[in-house]
Amino acid sequence: MxxxxxxxxxxxxxxxxxxxxxxxxxxxxxxxxxxxxxxxxxxxxxxxxxxxxxxxxxxxxxxxxxxxxxxxxxxxxxxxxxxxxxxxxxxxxxxxxxxxxxxxxxxxxxxxxxxxxxxxxxxxxxxxxxxxxxxxxxxxxxxxxIPARVRRPLVNATLITLIFSLFSDVPLNIANQFLPRDIVRRFFPTKGVTQLAAVIVFALSLAIALWWEFSGRTRRQQRMATITAEQRRRNSLIVLAVSAVLLLVLPSILGTFLTNVMTQVGTFILMALGLNIVVGFAGLLDLGYVAFFAVGAYVTALLTSTGDLGLGINFWIAMPIGVLAAVFFGIFLGIPVLRLRGDYLAIVTLGFGEIIRVLVRSDLLKPIIGGAQGILDVGRPSIGPLTLVTPQHYYYLLLAACLLALFVSWRLRDGRAGRQWMAVREDEDVAEAVGINLVGTKLLAFAIGAGFAGLSGAIFGSRVGSVFPNSFELLISINVLAIIIVGGVGSLPGVILGAFVLVGLPELLREFVEFRLLIYGILLIVMMLVRPEGLWPSAVRRREMHADEESPPSVAELEAPRHEATQPMV
Amino acid sequence: MTLSQRLRDIDWIDVWLWIFRILIIVGVVIGIVRKLFFGAGTAYGVDDWLDFFISGLSQGGLYALIALGYTMVYGVLFMINFAHGEFFMSGGMAATYLVASTLAATGFMNEQPIIYLVLVMVFSVLTSMSVSLLTERIAYRPLRRAPRLVPLITAIGASFFWQYIFRGFFGSAVKAFPVPTILEGRVNVLGLDFLKVRLMVIIVSIVALIALYLFVQKTKTGKSIRAVAEDKDVAALMGIDVDRAIATTFAVGAMMAGIAAVLWGLVFKQVIFSMGFVPGIKAFTAAVLGGIGSIPGAALGGFFLGVIEAVGPPLILEGLGAPGAHQLKDVTAFLLLVLVLIFRPQGIIGERLAEKKA
Amino acid sequence: MKRLSLLALLVLVLALALVACGGGTTETPAEGGEEVAATEAPAEATEAPAEATEPAAEGSMECTDALGCVEVAPGDPILIASALVISGPNIELGTDSQRGVEIAIAMRPEVLGHPVELQAEDDGCSAEGGQAAGQKIVSNPQIVGVIGTSCSGAGVPMAAIISDAGYLMISPSNTSPALTDPEQAWKPGYFRTAHNDLIQGAAMATFAYEQLGLTKAAAIHDGDPYTEGLASAFYDAFQALGGEGVGFEAEAADATNVEPLLTSIAAAEPQFLFYPVFQPLAPLLTNTAKTVPGLETTILAAADGVFSPSFLEATPGTSEGMYLSGPDLSFANTMYQDEFIPMYQEMFGSEPTNVYHAHAFDATNILLNAVESVAQQGADGTLLIGRQALRDAVAATSGYVGLTGTLTCSEFGDCADAKIAVSHVENGEFVPVWNNKDGSLQ
Missing domain, CATH: 1.10.357 (Tetracycline Repressor; domain 2)
Known part of the structure; x- marks a missing residue:
């Protein structure tokens, strides 16, 4: 010692x-x-x-x-x-x-x-x-x-101050919404924060951390010990209500730039929820997921564009067609490849992704989908007299889409399909032996996953206003896969958290573009080394990962999923 | 679900698969016939076809060398080592910037071309091996018991990491790879007209492949690698140092990639930090095509893929009247892959390894 | 528990729909005058120009501009943004342009008593990159104007965002004809100092057909909007002049084995082969072409995507005798050689990696000149810059003598002095031999 x-x-x-x-x-x-x-x-x-x-x-x-x-x-x-x-x-x-x-x-x-x-x-x-x-x-x-009770708050406050100044774009944009410019300038110069702001943040976070260290933690523990089930339920309802309101008013708090970042995160959440069904629930490794995103974007863009190539159809009609096209495409590709196992499936899907990527920019399809010159003037959706243009508008559209996808994923996971997927994921032979239709089960996962990606693509094309081939690179597939694994395979909250970490953070650090992918690579390695089960793993996965550790899982962890899994379908 | 229902499903799928196969094959046949007998598109002479073939063969040799790294690591760890393309890139970049360009500038290259090539190759191999061992130690070894997708993500992370580290070291510009004058021009062997570098690539890659095969089959280290590939726990019980065997696998794979990188420089006369990614994907495809986990399979898959990429577009796509045919060579390559895997899910000469362990 | 959360979810979705509909009505431009309106109101300007007006500045100045004003407080910098490709494979193009902007600012440390500051964004050379950068820029009401984008694909969505928000952008290197075509992607806030693809393609075709007297040409592109546009402009123009097009081919930008492609092209026996692609494909094609039988005597040509010393370094020997087209920088204006290049080398320690630094430099100066001409100055040094007035001032640019020639803006934002020079690679250096205004230079 x-x-x-x-x-x-x-x-x-x-x-x-x-x-x-x-x-x-x-x-x-x-x-x-x-x-x-x-x-x-x-x-x-x-x-x-x-x-x-x-x-x-x-x-x-x-x-x-x-x-x-x-x-x-x-x-x-x-x-x-x-x-x-x-x-x-x-x-x-x-x-x-x-x-x-x-x-x-x-x-x-x-x-x-x-x-x-x-x-x-x-x-x-x-x-x-x-x-x-x-x-x-x-x-x-x-x-x-330094004594531990002071050291921890001190270190935390320092870290918070550093993080605050690193991501100063976030408080800056929020402050811009509410405060006059000359006050904002006192805290935020063009880059980083002023000394005054740093001191305030440090003092505040230190005070809170000290309070927590000396009194808050014990108080909370006491409260948690005495809380009744009724109170707990009420608390969680309050949390739910507050977050719902927060989600609704977020765009007016965040301002244009941050809301736009949110829409980018939303685009990826939608895709990641879809891939989560394929990889996380059904255990099929798909490396060419961007193909479905591209199909959704291109079909919707072609139908709605008012340019030379498009038909000028209403977005609300075109979007479902785009999604259906992606689903159809998923089934079309799924049939030949779903008998392959493991990494063979991975390489074939990667191949399909590459085929799509090459085809959309090829001279072969140029007369139909614009080739290198892309599709301009993609149609925008309108609700009544309002046409969706700003990031704020698209935020709500994407929020609705994400909630829908979340809801569908959640119902499917806990339903019959989810159990079949899990069985297939764990052991195909056993699953087949107990009477699960392997191809049908896998196709369902593939089709739904493709549908989510198609929806994401449809909104993406409209949000950006034009569709070009270089938006559909292999990097997108990799990024989506990384999101669900870093977040926690099969875990719905994990997927969302993963999208914020791997899409949102890099977007806020745009000024480091040159090193963005380097930092991204380091981030992937470090996260997987520190938390191989993901940031917010599903309960099942957490149990698997820590099966060999000494401490037995808590009762709550063991009970919760089983309880959910045995609920009958509504 | 009753048995008859299930049978019906499978039948339907099989019908679809047959339609898929027939469509592809009919397309290929029509393309070839139209090209060869009805003169669709540009007319090529015999020399042109030979050029396509030889060019593809040497490209295939490079794919094969890189594919070995994928296939060996997969055979041992069942893991797609996405960073392998960067092992290849690192050797080529470091050797070009630090050794080759200096030796060329001092004139040593053309005085002692053989020593020059050996020096460059040794340096490239050493760099690739160090990068590969470092990656294995830091990003893969701690995760050996994690779910299989986890090392896949660290591999992707490592791929980005090395690519941008090397970009940071040497910059983002294209760098010329100095080629000794004795390797320029053409040579006639057995009545065939080769570019000297292409011939050299074909020969070196075949020699390296055979040497590697013998190493794995005959030497003690090779046997320990194979034992670990069979069953890690049993191998450990037999007194084999599993970590060491795995590290050796990585090192050997990276050695092949380092050799490939120098040959790559000789053929294409340039290196750039992003050069590892596409060959990496192609080599992985080649490994699967041949049957992943099998060394002769990787070799065969590599040559096959190289030739298809070179001959496919002019022969089939131009025959079908597709504009910009060479742009679509990846489509040919990947469609071929799908076709092969539908007919033979275990690859051309692979064992049924996927069913067993994957 | 579960039913409850289900219910909550439903309520949430409903509420969302309400807010989505209601949100629109509260955001109409009618209620300008608050800080929020400064960022949001112009974004609504698609239907009608926003009537938002800033509160009057402390001085006697009042903003009467139709698109609103930027107010620069005493001592504050004038903020301009750049949106160029500074990551990914086309990084050399964007970095080089950004350096042009930085040099322009360094040479003009003060405008009307205020320092000039640059906020550099990345257009990612993609549509979504341009969209994201555009949104970030319009969220900052202090930004006066934008230099960007590098890539036309990024320029299309960004032109819409920037223009709708009342801002303006001047691109140093967008060359797609669509961007200044009012039928296609043109927006009122869009300008560029780069020439249109059609002009460069036609210039190269004229050079090959009339100057070199060649009759059979082929072209290669890599699926990028710029290269595809330029290659087809050349190919069409060459045929229109009476030449024979013997091959219009494409190759992936990250291709490796280009020998089969070149063998295919060689079989059609072109006399002139034009590939306006970027690095690494352009050096790869150059290095390989010399070894392909049938192309030994074919004249190779590329365009400004690789018009840089680094291309010559990557193709020692093999690029000898090539022709490269690009904007004419051998212009009589001696400032380029005497001041600009030395400053470039001093600030960044290298030779320029591209040619569009000159366009970026001119674009920045045009923007700053416009600021100088329209800004209202308060007694305390406050500046009030009207956005519509700024647009009008840029659009009125006429006879501006810059590095890239004498620039005059057209009705649809084309400001370039479309002077295209063709250079010959001789002893590893570019030697200008021809331009589309004066013909042969020798």
């Missing part, structure tokens, strides 16, 4: 140091340095550079709680912090000695070296960098010295 694992400290320092080095060499530090987090105090690049040192010091000092002031852990933190700076200093040295390094590594620019050395020249700057990193490591180690 008291012995410090020096080797571990060195390893942590070096690993994080290499991470810092790579982030520098690929240009991340320099690009992010242009993004202010807190005006005149901290840029994102600096955070990227310095946060690892603090973390290295923190974890190198060991895990023990309530440590007295002692030299070894602090020293370990210092060492780890120092080592975090070493690879970057080596880079500075290398760049000084090897003058043509930029011919090989394009992003090792003079500006990067300037950032790393605080603009003070190679030698003095390097020493300074090492000193700063060491001190930060020391600070990281010293965090252990």
């Amino acid at each position: 008291n012995a410090i694992d020096w080797r571990r400290a060195i390893r942590i320092g070096l690993v994080l140091g290499v991470a810092v080095l790579i982030a520098s060499v690929i240009g991340m530090v320099q690009t992010f340095d242009e993004r202010d987090m807190i005006e005149d105090i901290l840029t994102l690049g600096q955070l990227l550079l310095f946060a690892p040192a603090v973390y290295a010091g923190y974890s190198a000092a060991g895990k023990s709680e309530e440590r007295r002031v002692a030299a070894p852990p602090l020293l370990a933190g210092l060492l780890a912090g120092l080592l975090t700076g070493v690879p970057a200093v080596l880079l500075v040295g290398l760049a000084g000695w090897w003058t043509t390094i930029r011919d090989y590594f394009v992003n090792v620019s003079p500006q990067l070296i300037d950032i790393l050395t605080f603009g003070r020249g190679a030698l003095q700057g390097s020493l300074m960098l090492l000193a700063v990193m060491a001190v930060l490591g020391l600070i990281g180690a010293a965090i252990h010295l």
Whole structure:
């Protein structure tokens, strides 16, 4: 307990140091340095550079709680912090000695070296960098010295402030809705937040966290212990009602930009709910899901477009046709491939997705669907005298569609079809033996999944107002698959959460476009390593994943799904 | 549901499948007949057809080399290693930027072309292997007991990660791959006219495939890989280090990808950070086409796919009168895949592995 | 429990329908004058120009503009946005243009006493990317105008959003004819400093047919709207001049083995092969074409998608003798060589990767000039910029001498000085040999 694992400290320092080095060499530090987090105090690049040192010091000092002031852990933190700076200093040295390094590594620019050395020249700057990193490591180690009840709120408040300034677009856009511009400007410069805003957020979150730590948590535990079933039901109803109202008024709180982000998330939620039926419920791996999205979008666009190719039909008539076309297409493709198993199915669906992608941009189909030049002037839906144009309008359309899809998924899951799918997913041979029609069951999943994607595509085409082939890349299929797995396979709330994390967050971080896919990749790996069962796993899945762990699942976890599953269909 | 009902369903599906097969085959036959006997589209001479074929064959050799990585990893872990295309890319990028362009600039390349090629290839293989081992250690090994979709997602994540890390290192521009002058031009072998690089690709890939096959069949390490592929738990009981065998599988697959990357550079004379994705998908297709999990299957699938991609559009699609036929070569390739899998769900020469374990 | 939640869901759906209908009526432009209206009212302007008016500024100034005004407080920057492709495979095109914008701003640190600030967005080179960037831009009422988009596919939805919200955009590199065709995608807030595909295609065809005296040509595109548009414009123009089109082919943008395609084309024996595609396909075609029997003497040509030093670096030797068409930057204006290029190199440490930096530079200057000419200045330095007035000022641009020539905007937003030059690759460098105004330059 008291012995410090020096080797571990060195390893942590070096690993994080290499991470810092790579982030520098690929240009991340320099690009992010242009993004202010807190005006005149901290840029994102600096955070990227310095946060690892603090973390290295923190974890190198060991895990023990309530440590007295002692030299070894602090020293370990210092060492780890120092080592975090070493690879970057080596880079500075290398760049000084090897003058043509930029011919090989394009992003090792003079500006990067300037950032790393605080603009003070190679030698003095390097020493300074090492000193700063060491001190930060020391600070990281010293965090252990703070009593736990203060430490936790402090760390949380710091993290909240950082997250707040990173996603400053969200509070900025909300504030823009309600506050006059000159007040908003006092909190939000063009990028990041002002010092004033940072202090307020930090103080507020610290106060709340302290309150929670010292009094709130025990109070809640007491309340939870005494609460009756009646009260609990009432509480959940209140929560439901509040969230329903919130969903309805959200567009006027969020403003145009954030509502538009919501519509993008909604488009993916709709698709992910569909793929969730195919992959999550029925266990059929579909890698070409974008094909159905494309069919829905193209059919609806062709029917409603007022351009040369279109027929100019009303959207409300065209949309169901688009959905039906996607369903039909799902069945059409499903029949030849559904006898294949596992990964064979995956590659064939991927193939179909690619075929669609190639065909929509081909010269072959150009006379019918516009080829590379796409379809312009896609029709917009209208309700009475109101034509849907703005993101706010489409928000409600997508909300309705998502709720419908959610409802259908939920009823299907708990109904007879859901049980058949689950049986097929678990073991096809056994399922067939107990009399389940394999092909029919799979086709149903495929058709419904395709229908949701078709609906999503139909709304997408109308929302964007034009349809071009490059909206239907393989990346969409991959993204949707990632959403349902990161969210939690087969879990409806998980799917929604997954869409917010994998579509919403990147959309809010549009300014990092260059590194968006890199961060996306890291996010996928880290999330799967930390929570392989997904962010919000279904109860069944959670049980499976933790079957080998010691603690038995709680009664609630065991009972809930079984109860639902045995309910008769309404 | 009664048995008769079920039978009726299956019959109906079978009818549909037959219609599907017949439609594709009739289309192919009409296309070929119209092309060869009625002169639809551009008229090609025998030389042209040979060029299509040889070009496809060498492309197929590259697919086969990459497909090996997919097939071996799949054989051992039953996992689609989506990042394999990036292992291929990493070797090619690093070798081109750090070794090949320097050696070409100093003139060493044309003085010692053989040593040059060996150096570039060694560096490429080492990079690919390091990237592959690192990925296996960090993104796959901790998830060995997780549901099968989970490593698929980390593989996709790793694919993005490496692609954009390498873009960050070397930039997003196309980089020329220096080709020694002795490999430029054509050579006549057995009466056939080859581009030198194409011939070299065909030869090297066949040699590498045979060497790999012997390695897996004859050596002790190869046997341990096969044992792990059969049953990990039993292999562990027999005293085989399972982690090590799996890491070896990844390393060997990446070695083939590293070799393929250099050959790729020689043929196409350029590298770019995004070069791994499409060949990765194609190679995976080839692996499934041949029968995933089988090394000769991957080789056969690769060559088959390469040739179909090259010969299919001019022969079948132009015969059917499709404009922009070469744009549709992926359609030919994937339709072929569907057709093969409908007739033989286990691939051309695959074992019925999918039924057993997948 | 379950029935209850079912009920709640039903109520929710009903309420939703109500709000969706009711929401529309509360958002009609009639009630301008609040902060919210500044963002929402213009978005409704599809049917009729919004009558929204901002509250009067503190000074004596009052906004009387039909589309509303941007108010820039003393000391605040004038905010302009860019929406260019800065991610994905076409990144070089957008980054290069964005640098043009940044240089223009760096050269004009102050406009009417205010600094100029750039908010850079990504158009993703796709329709949904243009839609998202457009919505983000119109949600910020401080943005004066937009430089973008890079890709025509992104430009179509964005032109609609930007225009309906009362903003304006000037694209440096949209070349699709549809965007300035009032029958198709044209919107009143849309301008561009890039030339139309039809002009470049015709110029290349004229060069091949009349200057080089060739009669058999083929073209390749990659399924991208730009390349397809340009390739077919060339192909049609070449045939209209009396030449013979012997092949119009397509290849996937991420293709690898292009030898079969080129073998097919070689069988038709073209004298001239035009492939206006991007990297990496263009260098791949160039490198491979030299090894395909039958194409040894065919003259290869590409367009401004790869008109950059990096293309020459990727095709050492093989691009020798090629012709590339593109906007004429050898224009008598010496500022380009003397000031712009050195500044580019100093700021970004590399040679330009494309040609559209020049168009972006001109677009930015046209926008800032318009701001200078229409802004009302208050005594304390406050600026009031009317959006309709700004549009009118941009549309009235006439005889503006920029890097890309002398620019005059047409009724439908085409501002380019459609001067297309054809350059010959000689000893690994571009040498301009011809342009569509003066003919041969040698």
